Amino acid sequence: MTLPLPDLAAEFAACLHTAVPPAASPPENPSANGARTGAGAAPANSGAIREVEFSAKGFHLDVTVGIDGVVSAAEFLDRKGFALDAITGVDWIGEQEMEVVYDFFHPAAPWRVVARTRIPRATPVVSSIAKVFPGANWHEREAHDFFGIVFSGHPQLEPLLLPEDATYHPLKKDFQP
Amino acid sequence: MFTLNLGPQHPATHGVLRVKMTMDGEYIRRAEPVPGYIHRMHEKMGENRTWAQYLPNTSRVDYLSAMHYTHAYVGVVERALGLKPPPRAEYIRVITSELNRISSHLVWLGAFLLDLGGFTPLLYAFDDREKILDLLEGITGARLTYCYYRFGGLCNDVDDTFVRGAQEFVAYMRPRLSMYQTLVTDNIILQKRLVGIGLITSEQCRKYGATGPVIRGSGVAYDVRRVEPYSVYPELDFDIPVFPEGDSMARYRVRMEEMAQSLRIIEQALARLPDGPVMAANVPRVLKLPAGDYCYAVEAARGRFMVRIVSDGGEVPYRVKLRTPSFSNLSLFEETSRGLLLPDAIALLGSLDLVIPDVDR
Amino acid sequence: MNLPEPYRLLIFLAGTLAFVGFHAAYLVWVERKGAGRFQRRPGPTEAGYAGLLQPIADALKLLSKQVIVPPTSDAVLFRAAPMMVMAPALMCLAVIPFGETLVARKVNFGLVMVFAFGSINVMAIMLSGWASRNKYAIISAARIVSQNVAYEIPMLLVAITLLMMMGTMDLQEIVRKQAGWFWNWNLFQLAANPLMPVTFLIFYICMLAETNRAPFDMAEAESELVAGAFTEYAGMGFGVFFMAEYANVVVGCSLATILFLGGWQSPIGWLPGPWWFLAKMYFLIFCVVWVRWTFPRTQFYGLLNLSWKILIPVSLFTLVLTSVMLKLF
Numbered sequence: 001m002t003l004p005l006p007d008l009a010a011e012f013a014a015c016l017h018t019a020v021p022p023a024a025s026p027p028e029n030p031s032a033n034g035a036r037t038g039a040g041a042a043p044a045n046s047g048a049i050r051e052v053e054f055s056a057k058g059f060h061l062d063v064t065v066g067i068d069g070v071v072s073a074a075e076f077l078d079r080k081g082f083a084l085d086a087i088t089g090v091d092w093i094g095e096q097e098m099e100v101v102y103d104f105f106h107p108a109a110p111w112r113v114v115a116r117t118r119i120p121r122a123t124p125v126v127s128s129i130a131k132v133f134p135g136a137n138w139h140e141r142e143a144h145d146f147f148g149i150v151f152s153g154h155p156q157l158e159p160l161l162l163p164e165d166a167t168y169h170p171l172k173k174d175f176q177p
Numbered sequence: 178m179f180t181l182n183l184g185p186q187h188p189a190t191h192g193v194l195r196v197k198m199t200m201d202g203e204y205i206r207r208a209e210p211v212p213g214y215i216h217r218m219h220e221k222m223g224e225n226r227t228w229a230q231y232l233p234n235t236s237r238v239d240y241l242s243a244m245h246y247t248h249a250y251v252g253v254v255e256r257a258l259g260l261k262p263p264p265r266a267e268y269i270r271v272i273t274s275e276l277n278r279i280s281s282h283l284v285w286l287g288a289f290l291l292d293l294g295g296f297t298p299l300l301y302a303f304d305d306r307e308k309i310l311d312l313l314e315g316i317t318g319a320r321l322t323y324c325y326y327r328f329g330g331l332c333n334d335v336d337d338t339f340v341r342g343a344q345e346f347v348a349y350m351r352p353r354l355s356m357y358q359t360l361v362t363d364n365i366i367l368q369k370r371l372v373g374i375g376l377i378t379s380e381q382c383r384k385y386g387a388t389g390p391v392i393r394g395s396g397v398a399y400d401v402r403r404v405e406p407y408s409v410y411p412e413l414d415f416d417i418p419v420f421p422e423g424d425s426m427a428r429y430r431v432r433m434e435e436m437a438q439s440l441r442i443i444e445q446a447l448a449r450l451p452d453g454p455v456m457a458a459n460v461p462r463v464l465k466l467p468a469g470d471y472c473y474a475v476e477a478a479r480g481r482f483m484v485r486i487v488s489d490g491g492e493v494p495y496r497v498k499l500r501t502p503s504f505s506n507l508s509l510f511e512e513t514s515r516g517l518l519l520p521d522a523i524a525l526l527g528s529l530d531l532v533i534p535d536v537d538r
Numbered sequence: 539m540n541l542p543e544p545y546r547l548l549i550f551l552a553g554t555l556a557f558v559g560f561h562a563a564y565l566v567w568v569e570r571k572g573a574g575r576f577q578r579r580p581g582p583t584e585a586g587y588a589g590l591l592q593p594i595a596d597a598l599k600l601l602s603k604q605v606i607v608p609p610t611s612d613a614v615l616f617r618a619a620p621m622m623v624m625a626p627a628l629m630c631l632a633v634i635p636f637g638e639t640l641v642a643r644k645v646n647f648g649l650v651m652v653f654a655f656g657s658i659n660v661m662a663i664m665l666s667g668w669a670s671r672n673k674y675a676i677i678s679a680a681r682i683v684s685q686n687v688a689y690e691i692p693m694l695l696v697a698i699t700l701l702m703m704m705g706t707m708d709l710q711e712i713v714r715k716q717a718g719w720f721w722n723w724n725l726f727q728l729a730a731n732p733l734m735p736v737t738f739l740i741f742y743i744c745m746l747a748e749t750n751r752a753p754f755d756m757a758e759a760e761s762e763l764v765a766g767a768f769t770e771y772a773g774m775g776f777g778v779f780f781m782a783e784y785a786n787v788v789v790g791c792s793l794a795t796i797l798f799l800g801g802w803q804s805p806i807g808w809l810p811g812p813w814w815f816l817a818k819m820y821f822l823i824f825c826v827v828w829v830r831w832t833f834p835r836t837q838f839y840g841l842l843n844l845s846w847k848i849l850i851p852v853s854l855f856t857l858v859l860t861s862v863m864l865k866l867f
Binding site (some may be wrong): 179181187188195198202203243290291292294295296297299300301304364366367369370452519520521 | 573576577578579645673674677680752753755759760761762763764831832834835836837838839840
Binding site (some may be wrong): 054055056057058059081083084085086088090091101102105106107108109110112114133134135137138142146149159160161162165170171175 | 191212213216220221224256259379382383384385386388392397399403404405435469470471472473474481483485487495496498500504505508509512537538
């Protein structure tokens with residue numbers, strides 16, 4: 001249970017590289033690299049795992065996965081006993097990208113893992129992890145409400161917090177009320 | 178089979194939660210919570226004001242545990258800035274946070290028993306809570322939505338009246354807790370209504386991300402104060418109450434036991450309260466956070482509350498994400514309420530201790 | 539009293555009506571004051587001395603409100619239900635003897651009459667729930683029928699036990715047989731049945747359940763069913779249900795007083811009279827209020843289990859025990 005953090009990172013990396021199809025695992029959209037206005041959080045290449053200083057950041061592992069690696073990353077963390085903390089988005093309008101951030105915590109060990117992926121802002125589609133973590137259902141609906149991110153395979157992608165007829169996505173940076 | 182709309186105006190939903198229930202007689206086939214009736218888009222508000230201006234917003238998300246919420250937000254900004262509040266401020270934060278936790282649990286106790294049809298405990302609980310509110314009002318000026326913590330410390334120091342009052346409160350509250358034990362917890366009707374009702378397994382808690390008393394009532398000793406230590410909690414001696422049964426009674430007992438533990442924490446923190454300033458010296462006047470994203474989690478009264486901020490280096494947050502415990506705790510209601518009778522589902526809903534603005538944000 | 543019979547009847551019926559009206563109103567005050575004291579607050583204080591005018595203010599408020607009949611409801615039954623819930627309680631009080639001669643109508647089968655009219659109450663609440671066409675109200679209607687069926691049985695078994703001991707259904711006769719010191723009361727007739735206090739307890743619990751008082755207020759259950767069968771009632775429509783609840787409490791406590799506590803008989807053997815009756819009845823009513831503000835509500839199946847698995851077997855046992863004891867001694 002108490003796998004040391006470097007081992008976990010290594011295992012995670014191995015898992016991601018095997019699970020991610022070779023087509024998607026090479027560095028995706030190099031345009032994102034460095035172009036990000038608020039750079040500094042994570043390298044934008046796929047499958048990158050960084051250990052970060054908890055006291056400075058608030059999490060231990062910063063994992064960047066490709067669009068197709070989301071479900072296998074969630075499955076890996078599920079096997080390791082992680083619990084879903086939150087799913088949210090960040091709208092990087094400068095790069096025309098949408099970042100989907102998955103936070104995980106561990107109920108038995110003091111670990112915090114952040115998994116993130118970048119999707120094009122024009123077609124924000126990413127696989128749903130609601131099958132792995134049923135709790136993701138609501139978080140994904142919320143992210144869909146706020147950012148318009150489409151979680152493919154989601155059982156019920158309807159507005160949760162916004163009115164049921166809402167067609168706007170208020171947390172998009174170009175949202176006009 | 179018929180559809181029953183529980184809420185948005187219903188006495189048992191404590192606010193404006195709607196639960197769409199498909200019922201078979203009084204048995205629930207499917208109960209789908211429909212939140213969002215008091216959605217205020219706090220996260221968008223965060224993107225429209227400076228880091229400091231957003232601080233009062235956080236105390237309005239869960240109005241019953243405002244201290245914890247401001248603590249998380251203040252904590253994340255301090256983490257990003259690398260600020261360290263002086264020890265006296267940290268101890269006062271712990272004292273006020275734990276007082277707030279007790280007052281929140283007291284509201285829960287009263288409201289929960291109201292759900293179960295017991296009217297009188299509400300007034301007793303509010304009577305005790307009043308003492309906490311008076312104490313906190315004396316130092317913060319607010320009774321509910323405190324904005325007492327500041328980046329790098331506190332907005333003002335506590336006086337002797339508060340310290341003495343807190344000591345008196347600890348001495349006063351202990352016998353009250355044992356009174357609640359004999360009057361309420363040991364009541365046979367209460368036992369019949371809670372024991373074995375609304376089972377939640379630890380696996381369900383993990384899959385849904387349920388935290389706080391819900392996961393501790395399912396036998397997992399998960400407490401942010403332990404696993405992601407913040408403030409001066411590592412220096413204080415307290416237990417994490419855990420009950421393995423996973424029923425409504427377990428969650429009830431966790432909260433009752435937590436109040437006793439909070440009293441222990443307050444007592445120790447008061448005894449160790451150091452002298453000194455309550456504000457760090459090097460707090461910049463205009464806050465510009467280094468770019469990047471930062472998280473900070475606290476153990477709020479209802480569970481794990483995490484703030485995730487993304488800064489682009491400016492004076493205004495690029496993104497503020499509030500991960501609220503009630504949201505995750507409510508999301509497992511649909512699964513766990515299946516097949517329950519309506520009154521049992523009400524008991525389960527009450528034992529989750531929901532604050533609807535906390536779900537809706 | 540030597541009045542001609544029609545006048546006598548009229549006077550007593552008016553008296554009964556006044557009695558019910560006064561009690562229904564002032565029991566609300568007692569309840570609110572009692573609740574206040576149990577909850578460490580003063581209760582009503584504003585209207586009149588110690589809030590004594592509060593019931594009148596409440597009644598005026600309710601009277602001034604519109605009685606709304608929802609368009610989808612069954613309007614005839616919806617309007618009939620409040621009347622049907624109040625009338626039986628009045629009828630019951632017509633045969634309750636408050637004193638040696640203080641009874642509206644002497645009926646030599648008074649006990650049967652009280653139980654017969656007492657049962658109509660259930661139907662009235664069921665009708666109100668049904669006629670409202672509201673899901674909460676219908677759940678409440680279904681609950682109240684099963685609850686009252688379950689609790690009528692042990693209550694009647696207890697009544698039969700007493701009938702065997704007393705040998706009469708005349709309520710006045712039953713009280714007369716309990717004359718003398720308090721150990722002559724049926725509650726302490728341990729020679730006839732050593733379980734008599736238990737029988738009284740069963741009767742009292744059943745009375746709470748029959749009158750839908752907490753902790754058995756399944757029909758109203760405001761945290762589950764909003765207001766149960768009364769959800770759709772507004773103004774005095776609701777007010778009548780409210781009054782009927784207290785009228786039924788008065789009937790139930792009067793009956794318990796007559797059957798177990800010696801009615802108007804004095805506990806110390808002298809100065810019998812209606813004041814003793816009222817004192818005993820008020821004590822029982824106070825206990826009703828006390829229970830309500832102390833206990834949480836029971837679970838519905840717990841309520842039925844209590845009746846079918848505990849109260850009915852125990853009351854059957856006391857019935858058999860009494861008959862055996864009567865035969866032997």
